[in-house]
Amino acid sequence: IFFFFNDTATTEIYTEQIVGSVRCVQETGSMKIFDLNQRVQLRDIENAHQGRIHAMVISSDSSKVITGGSDGKIRVRSLPEGDLLYEIEHDPSISTMTLTISQGGKYLFAEKRRSIYVYDLETKSLFQKIYEAHNNDEIKFLKMTSDDKNLISVTLSEIKIWSLPNLELKHTFWNRTINSMISFAITSDNKYLITGSYDGQIGVWSLEQRQLVYIEAKTRYFSQLESLSISNDNKLLVTGSGDGTVNLWDFNSRPSEELVKFTFEDAYQKHQDKNTENNLISY
Numbered sequence: 001i002f003f004f005f006n007d008t009a010t011t012e013i014y015t016e017q018i019v020g021s022v023r024c025v026q027e028t029g030s031m032k033i034f035d036l037n038q039r040v041q042l043r044d045i046e047n048a049h050q051g052r053i054h055a056m057v058i059s060s061d062s063s064k065v066i067t068g069g070s071d072g073k074i075r076v077r078s079l080p081e082g083d084l085l086y087e088i089e090h091d092p093s094i095s096t097m098t099l100t101i102s103q104g105g106k107y108l109f110a111e112k113r114r115s116i117y118v119y120d121l122e123t124k125s126l127f128q129k130i131y132e133a134h135n136n137d138e139i140k141f142l143k144m145t146s147d148d149k150n151l152i153s154v155t156l157s158e159i160k161i162w163s164l165p166n167l168e169l170k171h172t173f174w175n176r177t178i179n180s181m182i183s184f185a186i187t188s189d190n191k192y193l194i195t196g197s198y199d200g201q202i203g204v205w206s207l208e209q210r211q212l213v214y215i216e217a218k219t220r221y222f223s224q225l226e227s228l229s230i231s232n233d234n235k236l237l238v239t240g241s242g243d244g245t246v247n248l249w250d251f252n253s254r255p256s257e258e259l260v261k262f263t264f265e266d267a268y269q270k271h272q273d274k275n276t277e278n279n280l281i282s283y
Helices: 264-271
Strands: 015-019 022-026 031-035 040-045 053-058 064-069 073-078 084-089 099-101 107-112 115-120 125-130 141-144 150-154 158-163 168-174 181-186 192-197 202-206 211-216 225-230 236-241 246-250 260-262
Touching: 031 064, 053 099, 064 099, 099 141, 107 141, 141 181, 150 181, 181 225, 192 225
Parallel strands: none
Antiparallel strands: 015 022, 022 031, 031 040, 053 064, 064 073, 073 084, 099 107, 107 115, 115 125, 141 150, 150 158, 158 168, 181 192, 192 202, 202 211, 225 236, 236 246, 246 260
16 A cells, blocks of 8 residues: 655555656566546566665656666656656666655755765756765655755655755754655645654654644554655645555644544545645545
8 A cells, every 4th residue: 555645655566757748657677657637558668777776756847757776877757758868877786766856946955874965957967966975774765945045865763955956955854753764755835844653653853943833642553654645735645554554644734733533435525626726545
């Protein structure tokens, strides 16, 4: 089970991302592109990477899809055609990869264990790197804020905020309360970071106050929170646990208050709004 709001969701089998009417499905080394309006498959690309595809991002204008694989290559393809435009040699020795792209589409950010690499997609070259950006753990997540002002890097034990474009460290959140952060999201207004932990807790971190402002511990010790996502209007938070459970929470942009859990039917009725799109997709 996985879910997303125009964002990436990951399982042990494959990764999916949707932007507009194009949906890319990554299996072991292959990629499929679907037209969701017509509900037809447009392209089946075998051997998109040699080995597993670990990461995928789609440019904000939906013209390109960028993938990172266990072969250490970053490949840029056109959408919806899926034609290979070019590739970047990243690191063939790494076993995982996470990618994020600036809203303007100029810079691509990739991790290499504890380091951050910035690629200029216009010149197709390495622009900058921060060696040992994190000292203790490998980077699990990289995420841009929607205003392109900050890059967020997350490990199991800490969160770092980097200003752009110079990648200067602005702040470090030390995680001394939550056990191992394994899932991550940012609200669309760039006010809060949300983390899911190995022991089932939800953490809400304020970028303005620069501190942990709320912990939801109702689900503690039930199962690890392997994925989470928040709606575009920041009202609905969805969490997925290792035991197959999906929970929906009334986030409502007031994380200092207690999160309220409700059923999918309640969430749909409460957040159905003709003027906004939550784009909740569930399997």
